[in-house]
Amino acid sequence: xxxxxxxxxxxxxxxxxxxxxxxxxxxxxxxxxxxxxxxxxxxxxxxxxxxxxxxxxxxxxxxxxxxxxxxxxxxxxxxxxxxxxxxxxxxxxxxxxxxxxxxxxxxxxxxxxxxxxxxxxxxxxxxxxxxxxxxxxxxxxxxxxxxxxxxxxxxxxxxxxxxxxxxxxxxxxxxxxxxxxxxxxxxxxxxxxxxxxxxxxxxxxxxxxxxxxxxxxxxxxxxxxxxxxxxxxxxxxxxxxxxxxxxxxxxxxxxxxxxxxxxxxxxxxxxxxxxxxxxxxxxxxxxxxxxxxxxxxxxxxxxxxxxxxxxxxxxxxxxxxxxxxxxxxxxxxxxxxxxxxxxxxxxxxxxxxxxxxxxxxxxxxxxxxxxxxxxxxxxxxxxxxxxxxxxxxxxxxxxxxxxxxxxxxxxxxxxxxxxxxxxxxxxxxxxxxxx
Amino acid sequence: xxxxxxxxxxxxxxxxxxxxxxxxxxxxxxxxxxxxxxxxxxxxxxxxxxxxxxxxxxxxxxxxxxxxxxxxxxxxxxxxxxxxxxxxxxxxxxxxxxxxxxxxxxxxxxxxxxxxxxxxxxxxxxxxxxxxxxxxxxxxxxxxxxxxxxxxxxxxxxxxxxxxxxxxxxxxxxxxxxxxxx
Numbered sequence: 364x365x366x367x368x369x370x371x372x373x374x375x376x377x378x379x380x381x382x383x384x385x386x387x388x389x390x391x392x393x394x395x396x397x398x399x400x401x402x403x404x405x406x407x408x409x410x411x412x413x414x415x416x417x418x419x420x421x422x423x424x425x426x427x428x429x430x431x432x433x434x435x436x437x438x439x440x441x442x443x444x445x446x447x448x449x450x451x452x453x454x455x456x457x458x459x460x461x462x463x464x465x466x467x468x469x470x471x472x473x474x475x476x477x478x479x480x481x482x483x484x485x486x487x488x489x490x491x492x493x494x495x496x497x498x499x500x501x502x503x504x505x506x507x508x509x510x511x512x513x514x515x516x517x518x519x520x521x522x523x524x525x526x527x528x529x530x531x532x533x534x535x536x537x538x539x540x541x542x543x544x545x546x547x548x549x550x551x552x553x554x555x556x557x558x559x560x561x562x563x564x565x566x567x568x569x570x571x572x573x574x575x576x577x578x579x580x581x582x583x584x585x586x587x588x589x590x591x592x593x594x595x596x597x598x599x600x601x602x603x604x605x606x607x608x609x610x611x612x613x614x615x616x617x618x619x620x621x622x623x624x625x626x627x628x629x630x631x632x633x634x635x636x637x638x639x640x641x642x643x644x645x646x647x648x649x650x651x652x653x654x655x656x657x658x659x660x661x662x663x664x665x666x667x668x669x670x671x672x673x674x675x676x677x678x679x680x681x682x683x684x685x686x687x688x689x690x691x692x693x694x695x696x697x698x699x700x701x702x703x704x705x706x707x708x709x710x711x712x713x714x715x716x717x718x719x720x721x722x723x724x725x726x727x728x729x730x731x732x733x734x735x736x737x738x739x740x741x742x743x744x745x746x747x748x749x750x751x752x753x754x755x756x757x758x759x760x761x762x763x764x765x766x767x768x769x770x771x772x773x774x775x776x777x778x779x780x781x782x783x784x785x786x787x788x789x790x791x792x793x794x795x796x797x798x
Numbered sequence: 799x800x801x802x803x804x805x806x807x808x809x810x811x812x813x814x815x816x817x818x819x820x821x822x823x824x825x826x827x828x829x830x831x832x833x834x835x836x837x838x839x840x841x842x843x844x845x846x847x848x849x850x851x852x853x854x855x856x857x858x859x860x861x862x863x864x865x866x867x868x869x870x871x872x873x874x875x876x877x878x879x880x881x882x883x884x885x886x887x888x889x890x891x892x893x894x895x896x897x898x899x900x901x902x903x904x905x906x907x908x909x910x911x912x913x914x915x916x917x918x919x920x921x922x923x924x925x926x927x928x929x930x931x932x933x934x935x936x937x938x939x940x941x942x943x944x945x946x947x948x949x950x951x952x953x954x955x956x957x958x959x960x961x962x963x964x965x966x967x968x969x970x971x972x973x974x975x976x977x978x979x980x
Contacts, residue, residue, distance in 0.1 A: 388809030452804025505855025
C-alpha cells in the first residue's frame with residue numbers, strides 16, 4: 364500500500380479550489396473502494412474458484428505473512444488526506460473510523476464483489492442490517508414498495524412493522540405471478556423486493572422478468588440471493604440493481620458468525636453507505652477475517668452442498684413415508700426449467716412433507732447427524748420445521764395459503780457424505796410414528 | 799463535507815451525465831387543486847432523474863391576500879415564483895462555493911419584484927400583465943473574498959435553471975380536458 368494513502372489510491376484529487384464550476388471537477392465514479400486501487404481487475408476474468416481465493420485478499424505488507432491481517436482497530440491516524448476526503452465528500456475512500464471503513468472490511472468486500480460481479484460491496488453486522496440499510500437507501504418519502512408474499516420472516520417484520528409505521532405503502536405479491544407484479548405498480552412505486560429462492564418451498568424467482576418490470580416503471584429491484592449464493596446465480600447480471608445476502612448462511616458457511624452484505628453499482632452503494640453509518644450495522648474486523656477466510660472455500664462447499672442435496676432430494680422423493688419433496692434440481696419441481704436456465708448451482712436446501720406436523724416433530728429427535736436448528740448454509744446439515752420456526756407467526760390457514768402443507772420439514776444439507784445423510788434420514792423416517 | 803455538499807458526488811454526477819446524456823434529464827411536475835376562492839393545494843408528482851423515479855411526497859397551499867380577493871392563508875403564486883428563483887440561485891451559489899473550496903458561514907437571497915394589477919384586470923390596454931422585473935440581493939459571509947463571491951454570484955445566476963427560464967423565457971403551452979381529473 365502507498366504509505367501516503369490510507370485508503371484507495373485510485374481516488375484522484377477532485378480539483379476543489381482550482382475549479383470554478385462543477386464541469387471542471389476531475390473525479391469520475393470508480394469501482395471499489397479498493398485498498399490496491401485496481402479492485403482486483405485482473406482477477407475478474409478468472410474462474411470463481413480463483414476469485415474466491417484471491418480477490419480482495421492481501422499479504423501483510425510489513426512482515427510478508429500470507430493472508431489478510433486482521434485490522435482490529437476502531438480508528439485510524441488522521442492526516443491532511445483524510446481531512447480533505449471528508450471535506451470534499453469521498454470519506455468512503457479513506458480509512459478514518461471503522462464504522463466508515465476498515466481494511467478488513469474492504470478485503471472481504473472486494474472478494475464478495477468479485478464473486479457477485481458487482482462494482483462495489485458493503486458488509487454489515489447481519490443480513491438484516493444489510494437489508495435495512497439497502498431498502499432505506501433507495502426509498503424516498505411516501506414511496507410504494509412491491510414485495511414478495513413469501514419473504515423471510517425477518518424481512519417481513521422490517522417491512523410490515525417498521526416500514527409500514529414509517530408510512531411506506533407495501534403491496535405483497537406472488538413472486539411467480541409476473542403479471543400480478545406488473546399490475547401492482549403504482550405511480551409512486553420505486554422499489555421491488557424479492558428473494559431469488561423462497562423459503563421454505565424453494566420457488567425460483569424469474570429475476571429477469573422482475574427487472575423488466577422495474578425498468579419499465581423506473582423503479583429499483585433488490586434481490587435477496589442468500590439461498591442461491593453468487594455461485595448459483597448472479598442477480599446483477601439478470602438486471603437487479605442491488606443484491607443482498609445474509610453472509611451468515613452459505614457465504615460464511617460454518618455457522619459461526621453473523622454478517623450481511625449489499626452489492627451493486629458504486630453509485631447505489633454510495634447511497635446505501637450513509638445508512639450503514641447512520642444505523643450503525645458495521646461488521647467487526649475479526650468477523651471480516653472469518654468471513655473472508657470462509658469465502659475462499661465457497662466453490663468447494665457449494666459443489667458439495669448441491670451434490671448432497673440432489674442425492675438427499677432424490678432419496679426423499681422415492682421414500683414411501685414422504686408425501687412430497689421440493690428441490691429445484693428435481694425434474695418435478697414446478698420451477699425446474701427456470702432453475703435449469705438461471706441457476707448454475709441449485710444449492711443445499713431441500714424441503715419435504717411427512718403426514719403431519721406431529722409426525723414431523725416425532726421425526727426430528729430420531730435424526731442423529733442432522734441438527735435441529737434454525738439458520739442454513741453451514742457445513743453441517745440442519746433441520747427445522749417452518750410451522751414452529753420461520754413461519755410460526757402465521758396461522759395454519761395462512762401457511763396453507765402460502766403452500767406450506769402440514770408436516771413440512773426443511774433441510775439445509777451440509778457437506779457431509781450424502782450416503783451418511785441418507786442413512787440418517789432413512790432410519791429416522793422408517794422409525795417415525797404414524798401420527 | 800464543506801457546506802453540506804459533496805464535491806465528489808457533484809463531480810461524479812457531471813461526468814456520468816457527460817458519458818450518458820439521459821442521466822442528466824430531470825422531469826418534474828405538480829398538481830394545483832382549487833380548494834375555494836383563491837386557495838389551492840399543490841401536490842408534487844413523482845419526478846424522474848435519468849431512468850429512475852424519485853418519489854416526491856410534498857404539498858403546500860397557495861392563496862392571495864384579502865386585498866386581492868383571497869383569505870391570506872398562504873403565500874401567493876408570485877411569492878412562490880420568487881422563492882423558486884431565489885432558492886435556485888442559492889443552490890448554485892452553495893454548489894459553486896463548494897467547488898471553489900469556499901466555506902460559507904451564512905447565505906441569504908432576497909428576491910423582489912412588482913407588477914401592475916391593471917394588466918391582470920385589463921383596466922388599461924397598455925398595462926403589462928408580466929412582472930416588471932426581478933431583483934435579487936445575496937447576503938453572504940464566509941472565507942471567500944469579495945471578488946470570489948461576486949464571481950460566484952454571476953456563476954450561480956447564469957447556471958440557475960429557474961433564473962434563466964425567467965430571463966430568457968421558455969415556451970408555455972396549455973390544453974383543456976373536460977371533466978374531473980382521475
